[in-house]
Amino acid sequence: MTSRRSALAxxxxxxxxxxxxxxxxxxxxxxxxxxxxxxxxxxxxSLPARQYVQGPYLPTDAAGNDLQPRYRRVLLLRLDVxxxxxxxxxxxxxxxxxxxxxxxxxxxxxxxxxxxxDYFERIGELGRAPISKPRVxxxxxxxxxxxxxxxxxxxxxVPSHLSAVENAMFGAAxxxxxxxxxxxxxxxxxxxxxxxxxxxxxxxxxxADVEGIPAGALSADDPTFMGxxxxxxxxxxxxxxxxxxxxxxxxxxxxxxxxxxQDLDTWWEGLDDAxxxxxxxxxxxxPAEIADFGANVPFTDAVREHARxxxxxxxxxxxxxxxxxxxxxxLRRDFNTxxxxxxxxxxxxxxxxxxxxxxxxxxxxxxxxxxxxxxxTDRENNGILNFVDVQSRANFYVxxxxxxxxxxx
Numbered sequence: 001m002t003s004r005r006s007a008l009a010x011x012x013x014x015x016x017x018x019x020x021x022x023x024x025x026x027x028x029x030x031x032x033x034x035x036x037x038x039x040x041x042x043x044x045x046s047l048p049a050r051q052y053v054q055g056p057y058l059p060t061d062a063a064g065n066d067l068q069p070r071y072r073r074v075l076l077l078r079l080d081v082x083x084x085x086x087x088x089x090x091x092x093x094x095x096x097x098x099x100x101x102x103x104x105x106x107x108x109x110x111x112x113x114x115x116x117x118d119y120f121e122r123i124g125e126l127g128r129a130p131i132s133k134p135r136v137x138x139x140x141x142x143x144x145x146x147x148x149x150x151x152x153x154x155x156x157x158v159p160s161h162l163s164a165v166e167n168a169m170f171g172a173a174x175x176x177x178x179x180x181x182x183x184x185x186x187x188x189x190x191x192x193x194x195x196x197x198x199x200x201x202x203x204x205x206x207x208a209d210v211e212g213i214p215a216g217a218l219s220a221d222d223p224t225f226m227g228x229x230x231x232x233x234x235x236x237x238x239x240x241x242x243x244x245x246x247x248x249x250x251x252x253x254x255x256x257x258x259x260x261x262q263d264l265d266t267w268w269e270g271l272d273d274a275x276x277x278x279x280x281x282x283x284x285x286x287p288a289e290i291a292d293f294g295a296n297v298p299f300t301d302a303v304r305e306h307a308r309x310x311x312x313x314x315x316x317x318x319x320x321x322x323x324x325x326x327x328x329x330x331l332r333r334d335f336n337t338x339x340x341x342x343x344x345x346x347x348x349x350x351x352x353x354x355x356x357x358x359x360x361x362x363x364x365x366x367x368x369x370x371x372x373x374x375x376x377t378d379r380e381n382n383g384i385l386n387f388v389d390v391q392s393r394a395n396f397y398v399x400x401x402x403x404x405x406x407x408x409x
Contacts (some may be wrong), residue, residue, distance in 0.1 A: 015028070022302040038092060043099050046281050050251055051401050052350055053239050053329075054155075057105045063294030065233050069106045069155035070203060070333045073162040074257065074346060076394070083123055093183035095404060099175035102156075109165065110155040113404045114255050114396035117150040125408045130249045131354060134256075134393035137361045140378045143258070148192060151257065152185070153348070155333075166191075173337040195259065196344050197337035197347050199223065199230075204336055212261065212343030217268035225262055225336050225343050226384070228280050234296025234317065236387035237331040240351045240366055251400040252407075256357045258347040259339070259391045267387050275312075279383055282306060282314035300356040304372050304380040311375035313366060315383035321358075322363045329356035345388070354395060 048056075058066040081087050095113060102109035117133045119128040126133075134145045152169070154162045168176040169185040198207065204225050205218040213225060226229055242253045266284075267276065273287040281290070282299060283306050299317045307313050322329060333348040351357050366382045379386040399407040 004301065021237045038089060038096075041099065043104070047099065047104055047401060049400050049402070050213075050239065050243060050253070051114075051398055051404060052242075052253060052255075054110050055239055057110075057396055059106065063233075065229075065295055067106070068199060068231060068333070069110060070157050070198055070200040071155070071159040071162060072197050072199070072333075072346070073154040073166065074348070075152040075154070075166065075191050076146075076148045076193040076195070076257075077150040077152060077185075077189040077349045078192045079119060079122065079188065080094050080190050083406050083409055084201060087152040087188045088409065090183045090187050091185060091189075091405040094169060094181075094185040094187075096171070097176060097179065097181055097183070100178060101165075102161060106155075106157045108156065109161050110400055111165070112153050112255075114151050114153070114398040116150055116394060116396045117405055118147045119148075119149040120408070122149065123409060128248075129397055130244060130252070130409065131254050131395045131397045132409045135358070138233075138390065139359050139367050140365075140385060141391040143281045144392040146392050146394040148394055148396075151255070151394075152331050153255075153333075168347045181183055185383075195337065195339055197335040197339070197346050199335040207336070208343075210338045210341050210343050212263050212265075214265050214268050217264065226265060226267065226280065226387070227276065228290070230334060231332065232293065232295055232297060235328060237351070239331065240327070241327055242352050244352055248408075249397070249399075252403070253352060253398045254354050254357075255347045255396040255398050256347070256351070256354065256393065257396065258393045259337075259344060260388045261340075261342050261344040261391055262388055264343060264387055276388050278310065278312050278314060279381070280315050283310035283312050284317075294393075302364075306374055307369040307372035312381040313376065313383060315364065315385075318366050318369075318383055319360050319363050328360075330360055344391075350398070362391075402407050 028067055058068065060066055098109070098111060098199055104110065117126060117131060120129040120131070133147060136143065152164055156162055164173070164176060168175040168181045168189050174181055198374070200225050202220050204222050205220050208218045234261070244250055244252050252402045277285050277290060281297060284300060297316055299320050303313050303317050303321065305306070331350040333350065334345055337344045337346050349357055364383060366376070370376050375381050397407065
């Protein structure tokens with residue numbers, strides 16, 4: 001009996017001989033009346049054109065900070081068939097099934113489908129793509145430099161929504177929120193790696209029984225394993241800032257995905273509040289001031305002066321050195337994880353160009369302050385570098401929504 005997957009592969013080979021230029025854009029335009037053989041997207045008029053846009057759909061706290069979804073799932077994918085018009089139709093139908101099942105908001109589901117360096121290499125377009133293979137950007141880490149065909153990022157305040165989507169797209173479920181799943185992503189893609197995690201008050205303490213966190217270190221108020229907030233508006237690039245502006249990739253963005261493990265025994269048991277504040281933010285701050293940082297962190301531009309005076313520099317003050325017009329270059333969607341039984345962070349960042357990520361990471365390295373204090377090394381007293389290790393890196397391109405099925409074909 002011929003499997004659906006093998007049939008798709010044969011269709012892909014036939015379609016490949018016919019030419020596929022622009023198939024992603026045409027498929028995404030079904031709601032505009034273009035005859036693509038696909039049903040109209042039922043939510044096309046209410047969804048943002050940029051897949052990564054969440055800001056207008058999120059609640060905020062009293063200071064105006066976005067309250068990001070509390071649960072995350074990252075599915076790193078391999079392509080199992082040749083790129084083709086038929087495979088692109090399957091991908092687009094699958095994504096529309098997900099969109100039809102949930103509202104675009106925190107208690108519904110945010111999702112994006114991005115394409116990796118393996119995919120662009122597979123179609124012979126890596127040199128033209130807005131991404132490149134990941135690089136080692138720190139001499140203190142030796143990460144695995146990974147390459148995938150695609151990634152599906154899922155975010156929700158309701159953890160069962162994440163499981164439901166994964167089971168419908170790649171598992172045995174045949175319905176999603178009561179609707180039939182006739183064209184799952186699993187017909188053309190398979191899950192190579194799966195990453196999970198959480199963000200927000202109460203969740204780190206509930207997941208603290210893993211390697212890397214001393215017993216009793218976290219309170220129910222801590223939003224991250226290191227105890228501090230990570231997403232003040234003033235420490236994030238805007239969604240407009242990270243959009244590619246003009247050209248073939250207009251409206252898209254780049255996505256960096258890294259896995260960091262954390263070893264926090266010394267963080268919690270070897271440092272006092274002032275020591276943690278100095279390394280996370282800046283030694284210029286008193287711990288009592290942190291609670292008053294509403295939507296921003298008011299740094300002075302004095303990293304090297306702080307190195308000479310305090311023999312320590314802060315993480316946030318270092319990365320603030322590469323802001324443009326007062327705004328960071330990265331829009332972070334990072335979150336804590338206990339994958340592998342170890343405390344960690346899945347670091348997801350969106351940026352207009354991967355060079356913006358590399359520039360920000362080089363600023364975080366803090367090599368330029370080592371000459372200002374003998375106490376500061378590549379890791380010691382150098383922000384949070386002594387408490388994190390990068391395990392892997394991978395890069396992706398996030399197309400606009402109407403080009404998410406096989407971009408550049």
